[in-house]
């Protein structure tokens with residue numbers, strides 16, 4: 001099933017931060033698209049819930065060096 005998730009991403013201070021989060025999410029199998037808004041501290045991720053889950057997405061952001069909180 002295709003799902004859409006909003007995540008609060010804490011600790012991004014420059015555009016390279018948001019790019020690295022986008023790249024990290026984009027590398028996850030099952031992620032269809034990832035858009036990160038630096039100023040809003042938000043990531044919007046569209047993914048296939050049969051392949052990847054919310055916790056995987058949260059972990060990928062944390063592994064990239066930021067704190068993450070699932071919003072929706």
Ligand code: 9UX
Pocket residue numbers: 012013014015016017018
């Ligand atoms: Mo910018 Mo972010 O110099 O981890 S890449 S602050």
